[in-house]
Amino acid sequence: MFKYVNQPIEKIDGLALVTGEEKYTDDFSFNNMLYVSVLHSGYAYAKIIDIDDSEARTMHGVVEILSYKNVNRILYTTAGQGYPEPSPYDTLLFGKTMRFVGDNVCAVAAESKEIADEALKKIKVTYKELKPILNLEKSEGSSIIIHKDDGAFPKIPVFYDAKKNIASKVEANVGDFDSAFKKSSRKIELDFYCSYGSHCAIEPHASVSYLDVRGRLVIISTTQVPFHVRRIVSHVAEIPVSKIRVIKPRLGGGFGGKQEILLEPIVALMTWRTKRPAKLVYSRREVFKSTRCRHEYQTKVSVGYEADGKINALHLDALENAGGYGSHALTVLANAGSKTLPLLNKIENLRFTGMGVYTNLPVGGAYRGYGATESYPAYAQAIDMVCEDCGLDIVEYYKKWCIKSGETSAIFQALGEGKEGVAMTIGSTSLVECLDEGAKLSDWYEKRKLYGPNSDFNKGKRLKRGIGMVAMMQGSAIPEIDMASAYIKMNDDGSFNLNVGATDLGTGSDTVLAQIASEVLDTPVESFIVYSSDTDFTPFDTGAYASSTTYLSGQAVRKCVEEIKKQILKVGAEMLSLSVDEVELNDSRVTAKENIKEEVSFADICQYSLYQKNQFQIQATASHISPKSPPPFAVHFIEIEVDTFTGIIKVLNYTATVDCGTPINPVTAEGQVEGAIVNGLSYALFENYYFSPHGKMLNDTFGKYGVYTAFDIPPMKVKLIKSYEETGPYGAKSISEININGALPGIANAFYNATGKRLHSGPFAPEYVLKVLSEK
Amino acid sequence: MKFPFKVNNKSKDLELLPNETLLHVLRNNDFTEVKCGCNEGECGSCTVLLDGKPVNSCQVLAMSVQEKEITTVKGIGTLYTPHFLQKSFVEAGADQCGFCSPGMVLASYSLLKENPKPTRKEILTALDGNLCRCTGYVKIVDAVEMTAQKLQTNNLEME
Known part of the structure; x- marks a missing residue:
């Protein structure tokens, strides 16, 4: 028994948070501070012929302007990852080529935000517009090359081919997929498209910097990675690490969006050059357009199996849209395979192929779920299809075939983060209990009997109900790296x-x-x-x-x-x-x-x-x-009602059973589950980036983008089912990411249970649902 | 320019420009507990009470509310004298990153003051204008219910 661990202890910063006492980045201001505004590209793909900032420079109150003209050309990656980063060095703080709407043109520091904004309007930029690539499927090998002769290179020895617009490529093989697939008596294929998504941390990105009394640069920033900020700012702004201090105050949410080094080098250079404090706070629209987002994905699963449900061969293929730059392009891709394929570890022939391509659309990055969100919709629907075809109960199926304690998957070693992975044997798991308990809590068996596309309950009805489920795994830290x-x-x-x-x-x-x-x-x-x-x-x-x-x-x-x-x-x-x-x-x-x-x-x-x-x-x-990355497990059961007249999917009940080892704090752990589920639901049903024909994001406000509000949440049951992970503190594993992955596949499987039709594209917005329902 | 305002039950001269929003005026005058999440009236982080009613302060011209009582989250309770509603937020685990908390607390306060026994649906409706990306809203709703329970059990009123 524990005394302090596994107890619902109140957050130590809780009272200061709810009384407004805690300080976030934008709450820090300093005497004599400059306000920074950034000019972002309005073109998806263009060359800057010239920037004429002479008028802006003479404006009263304008102190400094940064652009390619006075900032050294230093390639880096904005991805805040360990060194050397597995993301390609393909980004400049201020370059001459604009690769997406939102790319940095230049930045102004002035005595007030109003003057800085006004100065941006006086800067005359002459662009040469180039024909962009705005479709991820048209990028590979296109005659339009997005990183042409700009010196972009991979920092680690991995496949990279900028001439073909390939930012990353991953392949892993276990057994012999081709021949096992060929020999299988039954085969299915399913593709699934995942849209762009924004983290929507309620606090926008912000950085403030100043020089301390000894002339060292202090950066206060909205960052998840203060040490990576120090290292990368040092590289980009050419300031020694010893002269930089990075402070993360309270942070208003991150979800991966603040694992990028975007604003920090700009304020750093402003302060370093002017010797004055500088502050940059992005507007919500800038956060949507100019920071990072969930990569757009096109995935495909091919399964060869037998009448008894035994899967002989499974191939997961992923095409990832990196956007204009390759931040996290390689590692998100690898995780799309490594966080799904080991789950049913008894499949002997596995294949993962993935490619990340450049386009002139917004830049992907780290986002809670990190590849698994993108791969589970196809993977878990395929398992559902196998069970459906073989007349098997999917809960029992997962119980039989899922990875168990003492077992391994060759994928762990085959797929790492930019290099080979690390072999691992599963220690802790309560996945089977999660499956049983979740089925009980959600009335799975009763509802599966009641619903179904041809059931009395649904046949001929406008409102059709269904229940679906998905089992998942993630990881806990990057083994032997973090x-x-x-x-x-x-x-x-x-x-x-x-x-x-x-x-x-x-x-x-x-x-x-x-x-x-x-x-x-x-x-x-x-x-x-x-x-x-x-x-x-x-x-x-x-x-x-x-x-x-x-x-x-x-x-x-x-x-x-x-x-x-x-x-x-x-x-x-x-x-x-x-x-x-x-x-x-x-x-x-x-x-x-x-x-x-x-x-x-x-x-x-x-x-x-x-x-x-x-x-x-x-x-x-x-x-x-850590020598390993023990997976947490989760099982989600989702009951929905489909309005076949309007295409609206209403979630009636959401049940989640989760194995995070020992929950160190059961209340904050539950909070992680609930928050991730709602973010996942919002992404599954609402969230998307809508682009103009020229690649400009059109819905760049909370209202148009469509984040779930309190009014949208369904009744939820969350249960943590303990296991004990020997390699973690008091048996703990992770919990933060995994539960964002359930909504898309869970709803898709429930939709099939209600209507007999498969969904192939997120989000499941009414117009898409109606289109699917009208298909023969 | 300085103009007199009534903030958290005190008169205070606030430095401002005539075209500034209440959100910016408050933040520029050290009321940084009022947060800016979107500046477009869509997230509710900048919620303050005007004569007891919640508004998005980014959508209000400061000069138009000189005569009104302005309440920020610190006007409800402070770190040293927290309101039991704020304590419920911490007890329920409604406090993750805390960025939406000042707005959420004020929206909840305003609801409970008008309706001390809200149904779950009424709570969800009252919080509809305040976005939270961390909690999934569940524990925030729990906190409001917990406070309503405290009101009933101890025969208290919101103040």
């Missing part, structure tokens, strides 16, 4: 400073990490003063992505606190004139094992160690990398 670390010191009163590079982007990781520390030391969460994400004062952490914080940073904290525990026991034993073996930790004290009344408090121990005898600072630091 590293997290923690530092702890003890204070006079028995409190502790816990400094972590881990980045709380609203998830509650500061609290979760304190809970882990509390559990080790048997002292309350309030004893920990948590300070996170400041490159000067916290040790390194790759950042908040790849579902890594609880699992990876949590284990770094645990290791670090174990070290502190040893030191406390040693001092306590010395004070009690006992040996270390004769004492133990007990509710913020060290007590004698034999006699609990022989005790010294943490406060006494620290004071002794600081002031009295054999003085030293009780302190420790620890780092952690």
Whole structure:
């Protein structure tokens, strides 16, 4: 039993958040601060012939203008990933070629935002418009080349062919798909299209910078990756790492959208050149158009199987639209395979092929789900089709064929992030229990009996009902690549400073990490003063992505606190004139094992160690990398009603059972599940980018884009079903991403159960649904 | 230029330009608890109460509300004297990134003041103008229900 872990402890920053006390990036302002505005390209593909900023420069209040004319040409990737990044170096902060509507033309710093905006209008840019590629299927090998002779290159040795517009390519083979497929007595193929999507963190992207009293550059930013910001700003702005400090204050949501280095180099250069503080805050429209989004995907699954449902061969093919630049183009693609194919690990012949292509549309990036969101709709519908065809119950099917504890999948080794993957045996899983419990909670069997395209319930009715399900896996951190670390010191009163590079982007990781520390030391969460994400004062952490914080940073904290525990026991034993073996930790004290009344408090121990005898600072630091990426599992059951007159799909009930190992904080863990489900539903039913014939996003406001509101949410049942992951802190795995992946495939399967028709394209908007219903 | 306003029960001279919105005037005068998520009246992050009614402050000209009582989330309760509604938000886990929280708290406050026993549907309707991308709204609705329960059990009124 745990005392602090697996408890619904209130978030340590909670009260400050709900009283408006916490500070976010845009809440920081400084004397003499400059306001920055960025001019973005209105063309999808164009060359800048000239920028004439002479009039703008003479405007009262304009201080600096940055463009290709005065910023060195340094290729980089905006992807905030480990170094060397697996994304190609194909981006310039300010280049002469505009590759999507929203690309950076130039930036102005002025005494006020109004002056900066006004100055943008006075800058005369002469463009030569080029014919763009606005269709992902027309990119590969097109005569239009998007990165032509610009020196773009992959930073790691991977396939990259800019001349053919190929930003990334991945292939993995297990067994022999072709011959096993050919020999199979039954075959199905299914394709699925995933639309663009925006993260819609309610806080827009923002960065503020200033020089400290010693002339070092301080950047406060909306980032999930402060250490990557420091490294990449150093590279792009040509400022030594030693001169840069990056601080992440409170963050108003990220979901992957703030894993990109976009605004930071701009304010950095403004401050570095003018010696004045500078602030850049993107408008919501700029966030939609100019930052990063979910990649557009066209996927296809081919399955060869037998009448008893045994799948002999499965091929998943993915075509990814990278947009104008290749940020995360390779790794999202690899994850489209590596987060789906191991789930049914008994399939002997597996094939994954993927290609990311450049187009002149918005740039993809990291987004919660990271490839799995894009591949599960085709994969899980294909499994549903196999079960349908063979007359099998899909819940029982998953139970029989899914990966179990002690088992592996060759995919783990075959598909990594820019290199070979890491072989892994599954330790913890409660997937089978999740399947059973989810079926029970959703009344699966009763409703499957009741519904069906030809059921009395649905036949001839306008409103048809169906229930569908999907089982899923994700990962926890990138194995043998991601590293997290923690530092702890003890204070006079028995409190502790816990400094972590881990980045709380609203998830509650500061609290979760304190809970882990509390559990080790048997002292309350309030004893920990948590300070996170400041490159000067916290040790390194790759950042908040790849579902890594609880699992990876949590284990770094645990290791670090174990070290502190040893030191406390040693001092306590010395004070009690006992040996270390004769004492133990007990509710913020060290007590004698034999006699609990022989005790010294943490406060006494620290004071002794600081002031009295054999003085030293009780302190420790620890780092952690993971040899594996244990998957969390989730099963979603979705019941819908289709209005066959209007095409509107209404979700009646949503049931999710989730295995995240030990939920360190069950309330914040549930919150992750609910938030991801609603984001997934919004993406499945509403969200899309609509483009003009010239590649300009037309629906660049919350209202037109269509984010789910409170009024849209269906009744939800969420249940966490524990397992114990030996390699994670107190048995924990990840939870943040996986649950965004269920809505598209779950609704699609429910739609089939209601209407007998398959959906092939997201979002399932009424006009698309009506089109599918009218097809013969 | 400075003009007198009534914010959180205090008179205060706010520095402003005549064409500025209430959102910008408040934020420029250190009321940074009022958040800007879209500046187009669509996300509700900038919600304040005007004479007790929730509005998107980005859609209001500051000069037009000089005579009105303006309430930001700190006018309901502060870190040192939190309102039980705010405590419910933390207890229920309605506080993820917290960026929408000031607006959500004020929208909930306004609802409960008018209707201390709302149905779940009435809560969902009242919060319809406030976007949240983290919580999926579930725990926010829970927090409002929890507060309504506190009102009933302890025979309290919203104030």
